[in-house]
Amino acid sequence: MEISVGKASGGRLRISSRMTPGRMIIPVAGEVDHTTAPQLRAALLPALTSGARQVELDFTQVSFCDCSGLNTLLDAYHHARQTGVCFGVSGPLTPAVARLFALAEVESVLATPPRSWPWPRQAR
Incomplete structure (x- = not known):
């Protein structure tokens, strides 16, 4: 599945x-900002209900994320926790995204753990 949002180019x-x-x-x-966060949310919901036990969001190529994007990630994390799915964001993160995660103090909540992910993911 591939989704493109924004300009045709x-x-x-x-x-x-x-x-x-x-x-x-x-x-x-x-x-990932206020105009693109709804598309990310739309892609995450089917992933979280797909039957996968782990959902990893690879943010290596995300150059920017604002509060709308962060809220989308946190909503997905909480939905995953309620349904027993392990959810996390992997990187390396760009400096802008890493700074947002650090300022919001969510890097330990959203960071993807190593391959030995516990089932279900432990509350932090």
């Missing part, structure tokens, strides 16, 4: 996904 946000047994990886590229 590549869009401001690109979202794709790939499924492996029990795990969905969702690479995201571009900017």
Whole structure:
């Protein structure tokens, strides 16, 4: 699955996904802000209900994320916790995204743990 949002010349946000047994990886590229966060939310909801036990959002190519994007991630995290799905954001994160996570003090909540992810993910 691939979704492009924004201008026809590549869009401001690109979202794709790939499924492996029990795990969905969702690479995201571009900017996650008030105009693109709804599309990210729309991509996350099916992923969280796909039957995958792990959902990893790869933010390596996300250059910017604002409060709207952060709220989308936190909503997805809480939905995942309620349904027993392990959810996290992987990187390395760009400095702008890492700074937002640090200022909001969510890096330990949203960071993707190593491959030995516990089932279900432990509350922090």
